[in-house]
Amino acid sequence: MAEKKIGDIILEVKNISLAFGGVKALTDISFDVREHEIRAIIGPNGAGKSSMLNCINGVYQPQQGAISLRGQTFKHMNSRQVAELGVARTFQNLALFKGMSVLDNIMTGRSLHMKCNLLWQALRWGPAEREENEQREKVEHIIDFLEIQAYRKTPVGRLSYGLQKRVDLGRALAMEPQVLLLDEPMAGMNVEEKQDMCRFILDVNDEFGCTIVLIEHDMGVVMDISDRVVVLDYGKKIGDGTPAEVRRNEDVISAYLGTSH
Numbered sequence: 493m494a495e496k497k498i499g500d501i502i503l504e505v506k507n508i509s510l511a512f513g514g515v516k517a518l519t520d521i522s523f524d525v526r527e528h529e530i531r532a533i534i535g536p537n538g539a540g541k542s543s544m545l546n547c548i549n550g551v552y553q554p555q556q557g558a559i560s561l562r563g564q565t566f567k568h569m570n571s572r573q574v575a576e577l578g579v580a581r582t583f584q585n586l587a588l589f590k591g592m593s594v595l596d597n598i599m600t601g602r603s604l605h606m607k608c609n610l611l612w613q614a615l616r617w618g619p620a621e622r623e624e625n626e627q628r629e630k631v632e633h634i635i636d637f638l639e640i641q642a643y644r645k646t647p648v649g650r651l652s653y654g655l656q657k658r659v660d661l662g663r664a665l666a667m668e669p670q671v672l673l674l675d676e677p678m679a680g681m682n683v684e685e686k687q688d689m690c691r692f693i694l695d696v697n698d699e700f701g702c703t704i705v706l707i708e709h710d711m712g713v714v715m716d717i718s719d720r721v722v723v724l725d726y727g728k729k730i731g732d733g734t735p736a737e738v739r740r741n742e743d744v745i746s747a748y749l750g751t752s753h
Contacts, residue, residue, distance in 0.1 A: 498719060499527030502703050503671055508547055508557035510540075510727075517543040518554065521729050523722045525671065530697055530704045532714045534738075535724035536747065541707045542584060544724070545673050548705070549581045550574040561671065580669035582660045584676045584707075590649030594659050597648050598634055601666025602627040634662045637699075638692060654685035661692065665700065672702045678710055686710065690717055715739065723747075 503525040510518040518540045525531045533541050546552040548559055550571040558565045561577050569577075580601075588597050635644050638658050643651060648659055657677060664672055677693065678686045694717060696702050708714050714721060715735040723731035723744045731737075731744040738744050 496528070496698075496719075498529045501525070502527040502562055503548070503705070504560040505544075505548070506558050506560070508544070508554045508559070510543055510547060510552055510554045516727050518547070518724075518727045521557070521724070521727075523729065523732055525703060525705055526719075527703055528697070528701065529719040530693070530706060530717055532706045532708060532718035532721045533724065534708070534711070534714055534721055538726070539724040540727040541724055542675055543727075545581065545675055545705070545707065548574075549579050549673055575667060575669075578668075578670035579673065580664040580667040580671075581673040582657075582664050582675060582677055584679060586656055586660055588648045588656060588660060588663070591647055593645050594640055594648055594651070594662075595628075595631060595635065595644045597659055598631045598662040598666050599627065601663040602631065631662075631666055634665050637665075637695070638662050654681050654688070657681065657685075657689065658692070661689075661696075665696065665702075669702060672696065672704050674704060674706045674708075676707050676709065678708060678713060686713065693717060 501524045505521060505523050508518055508521045509516070521540075521544065533544060535541055543552060547554050550569045550573060553568055558567050560566075561579065564577065566574065566577070589600070635641055638661065640655060640658055640662070643655060648656055651659070661674075661677065674693070678689050681689065690713060693704065693706070697704050706714075706718065718735055720733060721731070721735055721738045722729060723738060723741070725743075725747040730747055731741040733741070
């Protein structure tokens, strides 16, 4: 297998601080993400991991600091504006349309790429019909990639939890992101489902060329698939480096991994 090539910095988090009232969720957090890497964010419950992702994709507006994507700094952007810059997100708590089919759920991820207005789309006539057919081809490719062809017309609410997580990943991929944020993509999965999701994440990183920022509690998964790991504890950064470096970090051991690790 060819050695993986990590590129230049694509995403930079600079001195981010976030508070809700008097409660500090994040304090002076800085780290970078390089193109084509899998960058993990780990830490105990309440460490600020999801808050960090929410800052990156525009859900939260930090009181201090800034985030840059390919050198373009954004301080006060909403989720759609960040998505237009090339950042997509999956969620810890699934936010799928349970009554809609797998195909239609993943099609919602193509909305950013549709040029025809809503009236043309509703009529499905002329250029809108051609555009929808082109978008469906891209979605069908994602469905094939994620090996969910058999469920393409099935309402998502009828699928197992593991398959729903796969659909959530597919919807994010449909946005054609440069940076893909994965918030606990394997939470609640059994061993077999976790193995499948690991394989898909590695393939997305390799075949789609997506840079991935990953929150995950399963340390075996993190150490196996990540290129670098940043560690948060009580909203502060206590470690940053390769999996091997983080594994040896005394602050990380005492705060999260435990001495037995």
